[in-house]
Amino acid sequence: MNSPFTLTAQSTTHRARSGLLKTAHGVIKTPIFMPVGTLGTVKALTPEELTTLGSQIILGNTYHLYLRPGCEVIDRFKGLHRFMHWSGPILTDSGGFQVFSLAKLAKISDEGYAFQSHIDGSSHLFTPEKAVAIQDRLNSDIHMCLDQCLPYPSDRAQTLRALDLTQRWAARCHAYWQDETDQRNLLFGIVQGGMFADLRELAAQQMAEVDFPGFAIGGLSVGEPKPLMLEMAEATLPLLPADKPRYVMGVGTPEDLVELTAMGADMFDCVMPSRNARNGQLFTRFGTLNISNARHREDENPIDADCGCYTCQHYSRAYLRHLYANRELLAYRLNTTHNLFYYLELMATMRTAIDSDTFDQFYSDFYSQRT
């Protein structure tokens, strides 16, 4: 089939590039950040607000949605889109990471993950085939292969075994997707390899041999030092096919997004902007601020006077601090609105900079503003 991804621009000073990714529910402009909507809702916001903020695609979590509300409920709505009232593209993860981090008594074998629900202890099995099948029932526009996630640190032998399994599972996911679905929804392969650059390279080369519509880098931001994370991404990204989208999973800070975009990554997701918003940490051009800080008590200024988000247009730090101190529901909305706006605007700024080949200028401006 024709590749759903088209490169539109390439920076001449960095490996940063922009592109268009065609999905069943619309075209995504890359590089892009994808807000996380674990249970079929980006916490505190409506789909209309996500669109206003510039969200082109959101994430859902297969493990969570499979357990709650369950596929049989979502089947009634022919997928996640109508269930949650979001008509744009959705990417779902495979569930592997949550089985590894949340489920009880998870046992891994060649067959797949056997585990017990962290909600009610019920027994389940995720095979590579089933992970794709569930995602197809959710009707997400982009499915992810089931992979084996490792804790940090893991030794080389352990990492190599996990990589081997991930690779074999990827082939099974791809075969199921090709034979049992209409391929309207895309399937991405995931490159693992732990914190070993040579294993990352091996994984990238092997994975690139399978004809996936896109590739992801998994297993980063799992507790390793920041320079190591960037080193692993650097070892992997150049080896992934240039004509396909590259998605760095679960990353990261604004600086991470800038560095990884500069390396040629196209897609990101992270709970950081939304989760930190709910903990009172707000992102700005100058760095982060904690709204619960007493110095904001009587401050009539917005979070950032130059920010165009709804929160900064209408509310002071004093009011936001008051809401947050009293755990008012509006606090979570206004904080999340600001943080996602910041993340999504950062990505839009990078896209513009790439398209006009001024990424170099963007890059130095970005760092010069931060205090």
Next chain:
Amino acid sequence: MNSPFTLTAQSTTHRARSGLLKTAHGVIKTPIFMPVGTLGTVKALTPEELTTLGSQIILGNTYHLYLRPGCEVIDRFKGLHRFMHWSGPILTDSGGFQVFSLAKLAKISDEGYAFQSHIDGSSHLFTPEKAVAIQDRLNSDIHMCLDQCLPYPSDRAQTLRALDLTQRWAARCHAYWQDETDQRNLLFGIVQGGMFADLRELAAQQMAEVDFPGFAIGGLSVGEPKPLMLEMAEATLPLLPADKPRYVMGVGTPEDLVELTAMGADMFDCVMPSRNARNGQLFTRFGTLNISNARHREDENPIDADCGCYTCQHYSRAYLRHLYANRELLAYRLNTTHNLFYYLELMATMRTAIDSDTFDQFYSDFYSQRT
């Protein structure tokens, strides 16, 4: 001064009437329900959403705002409106009810209420004069007199003593308002009298002698049986000046609003639609439903197919149940949106019925739909 209240229509079959109440921040069409925004936020909603829902005026709580964020913070914004980004009218209560129900070691004397904050134990004194002064600092469009609230049941002697104090405090509140403020903001007297019809009548007659711009009935819905509540309102409402607005405080269910409007009440506030929304109870023309009920699990229908609210336009019971079961923040928004829409639309329907003198028809339709 000219009365800020104008009667616009009077039902010929009931005592229900419609009117216009002019405040410093706009004209309110009565009868009206006022959503409660205790801490300077109607929980989970933005001011723009409140306007879309048809809120003409909202409530703030003096006791809560005085303690958090404190008057000195709100002074920076010259009042509550700019602090909370709401440009319409605001009514504040006097704080007396919260001192009575929340504060620690509250002691009542002729002077006022001495109490300790339920937050940090700090000591405070609310005199009648101070209650008005605080409300003027908040710059609410309608202030309420400080009154003595009683638990249910209270005996006749106790009720009479409280009534006497409330009456003397009302005179002091009125004197302070007249002498120390520019009277741009209105001050309402509160009729008490417990559950004794003759004391309610006495209180109404005495209070009506003071030239307040409006009158409220307090001390209802404090645990008494429903028929007794309506009996007390019935004993009071006809004795209040017909040319001034009548506000029944802290009431109530949809049926209560219909009954009290039929008796000639003009204004209501209650946490019920918003609080119950956060507990999963949703109001409809047919009665209430609990969204957590298992029978909604796969239900593709909205709460009420004929409801015009954002929630009913876009979301199924199955999705609302899923959000609520997982305590997702969006659940509180969508449920609150629906319940407040229902309450505000009910009031709008009554206004229209009064204006077209079809309140009788409205009244029978209202009850015939309920199951």
